[in-house]
Amino acid sequence: MKAWELLNQLYFERVSGTDEETRAAHLIADALKDLGVEAVCEAFDVTRNQVQKASLEVLEPYQKTIEATAYMGCPDTDENGLELDLTYFESDTPVSRRKAEGKIALVNGYLGRKTYKALIEANAKAFISYNGNIDYPINDLDDRELRQPLQEIGNIPGVNILVNDAMELIEKKASKVRITTKQEVMPAHSHNVICELKGESDEWIVCTAHYDSVPNSKGVYDNATGAVCLYEMIKYFKDHPHKHNLRFIFCGSEERGLLGSKAYVEAHKEEMEKIKLNVNIDMIGSTMGRRIAVATSDMSLVHFTDYFAKIKGFPMECSQGVYSSDSTPFADAGVPAVSFARITTSGTGVIHCRYDVIERLNEAMLLEDIAFIQDYVEEMANAYVIPVVREMPDNMKEELDKYLGRKD
Numbered sequence: 001m002k003a004w005e006l007l008n009q010l011y012f013e014r015v016s017g018t019d020e021e022t023r024a025a026h027l028i029a030d031a032l033k034d035l036g037v038e039a040v041c042e043a044f045d046v047t048r049n050q051v052q053k054a055s056l057e058v059l060e061p062y063q064k065t066i067e068a069t070a071y072m073g074c075p076d077t078d079e080n081g082l083e084l085d086l087t088y089f090e091s092d093t094p095v096s097r098r099k100a101e102g103k104i105a106l107v108n109g110y111l112g113r114k115t116y117k118a119l120i121e122a123n124a125k126a127f128i129s130y131n132g133n134i135d136y137p138i139n140d141l142d143d144r145e146l147r148q149p150l151q152e153i154g155n156i157p158g159v160n161i162l163v164n165d166a167m168e169l170i171e172k173k174a175s176k177v178r179i180t181t182k183q184e185v186m187p188a189h190s191h192n193v194i195c196e197l198k199g200e201s202d203e204w205i206v207c208t209a210h211y212d213s214v215p216n217s218k219g220v221y222d223n224a225t226g227a228v229c230l231y232e233m234i235k236y237f238k239d240h241p242h243k244h245n246l247r248f249i250f251c252g253s254e255e256r257g258l259l260g261s262k263a264y265v266e267a268h269k270e271e272m273e274k275i276k277l278n279v280n281i282d283m284i285g286s287t288m289g290r291r292i293a294v295a296t297s298d299m300s301l302v303h304f305t306d307y308f309a310k311i312k313g314f315p316m317e318c319s320q321g322v323y324s325s326d327s328t329p330f331a332d333a334g335v336p337a338v339s340f341a342r343i344t345t346s347g348t349g350v351i352h353c354r355y356d357v358i359e360r361l362n363e364a365m366l367l368e369d370i371a372f373i374q375d376y377v378e379e380m381a382n383a384y385v386i387p388v389v390r391e392m393p394d395n396m397k398e399e400l401d402k403y404l405g406r407k408d
Helices: 002-009 019-034 094-100 113-121 163-171 220-237 259-267 269-274 299-312 327-332 363-381 394-403
Strands: 040-060 064-067 082-089 104-107 126-131 158-162 176-197 204-210 245-251 275-281 290-296 317-320 337-343
Touching (some): 002 019, 002 220, 019 040, 019 220, 040 158, 040 259, 064 158, 082 094, 082 113, 082 126, 094 113, 126 163, 126 176, 158 163, 158 176, 176 220, 176 259, 204 220, 204 259, 204 327, 204 363, 220 245, 245 259, 275 327, 290 299, 290 394, 299 363, 327 394
Parallel strands (some): 082 104, 104 126, 126 158, 204 275, 290 317
Antiparallel strands (some): 040 064, 040 176, 176 245, 290 337
């Protein structure tokens, strides 16, 4: 299967704005050209940061320097660092907020909007997050970014450390620390790889999948599998007639906040009205897992997808909601969207770390997932009328506002 070959070719880190991500974009474009179809690499601006200094020093009641990395997008400390009391902000409660005032706050792992807003409102002066799994033999220190919607709430220095070090801070009751950060933010480029297969009508179905990965991960499950699904569909549809136009977008920089799909929607606003459906693929082909379809749309698309899966004998949980992937910017522009995934069960596969490896995938499962999604797209692409309500319901608008940080 050509998809498995391409999967192996993409088996390297492909971080937003790096030479490796550009290499992956050209690799995909070349693979499409070998099929005899035209592929365009559309560049968009991103940023990258180069950390000159990032450190966390425990000052009381013991002394230790802990390896850390600075949050991209956060302000630097001065050269002497920021020396303050440390508090453990384990959850957003009035007590936690009172304790965080004027201090450096250690948060529980991932820094979400709700937690960050609470820190700003509590007048915390800086924050520490952590990543990793205490039970893994090896953990890599993640580079992290304070994304623009959070910067708009307020901007304070932040560092990220490993889970083992975070647990030691609690176990040894660290009470005073110093963080020091200095970084340079540099302009860079990412790319969307676009391929179009024309039909007979003037309406479009757009299929998306991101091909970038996070640092310290080869991102084969998340989401080289989605990229090879697009490749296989292009290989099929180039030789099979379809009534409606198909556009395939391999999105860059999804892992940094859907930057590729956001850039595409912003640059192609005039196209949105003619796009009747977005089909997004993000994480398929796992050896074990459950298949899901999440539609950001009117409930009729949820029902159609559910019925279609049952007709095909394909086990799938179908629901209405906002899926955290490249479907979201299209839905936010008014395009009904459905995302397909095969979500790993606990202990059978992970993402966003070095353990996202090809050994956790299954070639037969990947082929099954691709075949179903291809059948689904073909049904829509050859419909007499594309049976999708082109109106975003109020409850989905509300969910989009929350996801995109416009509402709490």
